[in-house]
Amino acid sequence: MIIVVKPGATKEQVREILDQLEQHGLTAHISEGAERTIIGVIGDKSRLSTDSLEVLPAVEKLVPIMESYKLASKAFRPEGMSFAIKDVTIGGRELTMMAGPCSVESEEQVETVAQAVRACGAKILRGGAYKPRTSPYAFQGLEREGLKILRRVADRNGLLVISEITSENDIAFASEYVDMIQIGARNAQNFRLLSAVGKSGIPVLLKRGIAETIDEWLGSAEYIMSEGNYKIALCERGIRTFETATRSTLDVSAVPVLKDKTHLPVIVDPSHAAGKARYVPSLSRAAIAAGADGLIIEVHPNPKCALSDAAQQLTPDDYKNLTNEIRAMSTILGRVYPE
Amino acid sequence: MIIVVKPGATKEQVREILDQLEQHGLTAHISEGAERTIIGVIGDKSRLSTDSLEVLPAVEKLVPIMESYKLASKAFRPEGMSFAIKDVTIGGRELTMMAGPCSVESEEQVETVAQAVRACGAKILRGGAYKPRTSPYAFQGLEREGLKILRRVADRNGLLVISEITSENDIAFASEYVDMIQIGARNAQNFRLLSAVGKSGIPVLLKRGIAETIDEWLGSAEYIMSEGNYKIALCERGIRTFETATRSTLDVSAVPVLKDKTHLPVIVDPSHAAGKARYVPSLSRAAIAAGADGLIIEVHPNPKCALSDAAQQLTPDDYKNLTNEIRAMSTILGRVYPE
Amino acid sequence: MIIVVKPGATKEQVREILDQLEQHGLTAHISEGAERTIIGVIGDKSRLSTDSLEVLPAVEKLVPIMESYKLASKAFRPEGMSFAIKDVTIGGRELTMMAGPCSVESEEQVETVAQAVRACGAKILRGGAYKPRTSPYAFQGLEREGLKILRRVADRNGLLVISEITSENDIAFASEYVDMIQIGARNAQNFRLLSAVGKSGIPVLLKRGIAETIDEWLGSAEYIMSEGNYKIALCERGIRTFETATRSTLDVSAVPVLKDKTHLPVIVDPSHAAGKARYVPSLSRAAIAAGADGLIIEVHPNPKCALSDAAQQLTPDDYKNLTNEIRAMSTILGRVYPE
């Protein structure tokens, strides 16, 4: 951390800063410029309350040098970190395709989608059982029954299951039925839930909050990792901006930025970012071209009858076309498309 | 709801829309313009899945006419809705002042602040016991012990207690110690928590999510109200924008907009919006001038030793000066400042 | 400026940084911490290309310490800087009220408004003659004829004139008719126009760009000041965010932030921020309470017949009510309301 001293600060005021540092066992390194004095702070900053310095009258601003996350940082595992769930590896050369309906509506619906996406390389079946909806009057999901349907269908089709959990109280039950828990955008900074999935040890797909910076997102991952659970993939799903042509703005730059800052695998969700099925193929190609390790895509046997997010779900045929494009691109990008 | 039909849509495609409406018991009202055909939809839209129409090929766009919230809308209680907690009324002519430290650190610290803010008109003591922090390594609060300290200090000083709860599992315990539960910005769309405080019936201060639209915010309030709990005050605390001079951007326009759209009282939190103590007085005055029903302000006996958010906490003296200004403004604005 | 060195940088790579600094006559001040090495840079950075250091392999990041503006900074005139246009002082204890129609439509229209707003303390008549409109098919203003109308009406009513100019080619003509030129949000970083009004010496109301940071805004002011023209007032008019309940989000925090960073007077435009007349009184009070030096408000004799921005213009009666509130607040805030 660096402290920029206000121009015109008195010696006593600067002394006050140095005293505060000393009391917390930190070393100050003073550098006097023509227009500003700078104090470099050396030592274990965790001993110091985050910003108690900022209120001292001589402090113009504090400049953090280190990130607040450690386990999630690239430096922790510079070689990258893939992990396996049963026979599926996330974060390796092979792309990971997750697909399925927005909401689980019936066993027939899920079965139809599961067969279609499995035939196109998907290894993980997605489907919402607990649906966080903006209105309390909207369809809230089949809950426990939904998880059971996903499990049965997945088992019949040789797939793994991922589903969103919205309460720490559902983790134990869900862990019996799903292979990976999704933390949704609205719970991206629900730290109690993050700690709880951390303790459970179950693999996690951690979506980015709707207005979460990449640094905050890695802070959320750190909550899970600091409980000993390192099986985390990050999921970019669009951020909130002023643009309304798409539901969210897919931050495709987050892919190379994350590859630079963290060892965690990166999955992209083009369906929620776009909010419209017709933009999903374009965003899917862009995500893979940018270097994403996989995609999670919404597919519905008959989108116009879907109970939620109808507009953004692909038909099985659309999905097939999309995956054909992704398969063709994989080789050129040095990736392997799953069979 | 209005359906805008794509130019060039065939009769069969329009028929498909009308069939879909009819199947859900809805009436269509067709209006043909020179360039576009519009279909007005009349009836109970809750029978229709929210956007299953959007995937039909002839649909250009859907335009919602009604808000998705009902109980939270102005129309439900056009006269406004104040509510009492013991002898304190929120949402009446009298302004509601809530104040206290960011985090509960010790009984002495809270006592000092409580005496100071009570002397300046505060009726509700705030203090964080469960602290949602971006980093898992930052101070997380005294938790249950913190709530007990707040209760004891408040009782000695004739104050009510408000504190943030971050898990549905803490509501029962917290309800024994606090008079009002705060739902923080990070949990603004944690719908499980919202439903749980709704069921508990305890008064709620519902903060706006960091990137939540006003309509979504009222949707969050609706989650609580739909469980029968109408004792809700909304708390504007700044939204995330590109500007970094302040921690968040206080959306002061939200005050008149909310007064237009809802009957719920509106409290403003200038401390978290600004992130810097020196901007808090200016924002506090602006909030009250805009028509807010009260303020929630962070005060610490010695901000430079605070364990969290030091930079944004006022000293008791600063708080006194600020409240003197607010008191003077109250009469002119037709409000009563509490004694 | 501070250079944060990448962990693991070699001695040669650090040498490369030091060489680059030395070549530009800058002094390096090295500080080695446990986890990072920091280099403080001392001397005249204008000799160095802004970010040529950032490409060196050993550079993790650069941290600017000084702002890029000088004349606009508080340090240049710590006591604040008011300026006079004829008998009107902007930035003193007396508030500055500017009012008038969005667009000049006819001499009668402007006359009616001018009389009404003059009677309520306005000293400067606003009115759009050159209208930047999002669509080329919308009303573009009366241009030169509009400026002449404004001048004649203002002279009859003892008012000054402010109007927006959108091209450097119009400055000479406009300067004969107006007392102050407004630079609009869309031209906030039209540096050619800024330099030209700087050279002209005419007083300027510089609106904030729709997504301009406060630092960039002061950079825009610096463009004008660096040409020798110091008669600038800044105008906050709302920034673009995700919220759509108002046209823009009034950044009321910008008022205290600017008072902290610059000596330039601050005017607030609640009409364009709100986009709806019914929110204008609330935002006007908030702006003055926050410490603004004045307001610029749109008033139309008959808003429903206005040729532009009808929704946000007040009637003369609305304006009278609003100014009565502002007048009452002025004394409490230590300001003088103009008669």
Place this chain on the structure above:
Amino acid sequence: MIIVVKPGATKEQVREILDQLEQHGLTAHISEGAERTIIGVIGDKSRLSTDSLEVLPAVEKLVPIMESYKLASKAFRPEGMSFAIKDVTIGGRELTMMAGPCSVESEEQVETVAQAVRACGAKILRGGAYKPRTSPYAFQGLEREGLKILRRVADRNGLLVISEITSENDIAFASEYVDMIQIGARNAQNFRLLSAVGKSGIPVLLKRGIAETIDEWLGSAEYIMSEGNYKIALCERGIRTFETATRSTLDVSAVPVLKDKTHLPVIVDPSHAAGKARYVPSLSRAAIAAGADGLIIEVHPNPKCALSDAAQQLTPDDYKNLTNEIRAMSTILGRVYPE
């Protein structure tokens, strides 16, 4: 346009709306629902001031149905619109590669880059002669001399020239030296400049404003087209969001959205979006995969000595690697990479 009537509006108030429409020769189509009355407006809305209806007491809101642009809309040329500059076609199957230094610094510098990028398929040489810089003290470009250098180098290497113009007064001079004028993000809504390049007839690369919606951007294109100049390519270069890991957030979704809404070709500028050279290859691949018609990329012979934007410029070797990837991807995407 649709008018939503306020609940509880009186017959007289609704009458007032209908009168207003009638006076402007518009037809009203009334549709009464259980909770709201809706009025569809039919006829030529250009006769009506855009929002004079919004101030009527019975109007809850207005819902536009049609876009405000016509010539730029897909409906105007559903088959898409490519155009030729000399022997280069923009918007056809062949990708358009534009490359060159951020700023023209010397003939040698430009020559080195020109040879390198020409060898890798670039057909258009870019280089800044008039540089809009946030600070008036930063390098402002070589201006006229810069354009001359670009022309000479381009002619020697069989390239076309594109360069940014920031004032209508420079168009005539520039047109003698460049083949395409770039309108930068800061001038994206400088309507005087847009009209002037429209009148000039010279091909235009129209960058998106930093916070411009896609609809506003097409409104800017309409300004140029309404003067008879249809040779426009749109350039997505990142939008301003809360995320600071990249200079701007590349809105890759804008590519499919534009392909849906307009016939104009779409170019992507990954250099300005990223602000860091190491993210440029990833974003370039994403842009082409999303369906962009070309790229404009900054290349400098020795980025660390660049006079502007050093951090985001590629070396010629980096550029070669990047274009090899793009070439390989082209075939799969049904595009042709230029030789």
